[in-house]
Amino acid sequence: MYKCTKCGRAIELDPEFGAIRCPYCGCRLLFKERPPVVKKVKAI
Template sequence: MSDMGYCCAKCKHLVEIDYESQGIRCSYCGHRILIKQRPTMVKTVKAE
């Protein structure tokens, strides 16, 4: 399993991807379009 969370574009459930068994599908509704969740922390980089 991956550490990254995904959200289904259709039913909005949080989904964990299991690449070996089911491929890339929502485990709740079966939809194939998943959106990668962004971290809540903003990363700032100082320009030089």
């Protein structure tokens, strides 16, 4: 799952497909969106 830095839309792309590009605005600057990870933090 990627997110466009320009329009902020979530894009589902396979990195192996080739050039990663936003299909909505054509922006090539996307950042990878990590699935929410629950961090275990010990309470002090």
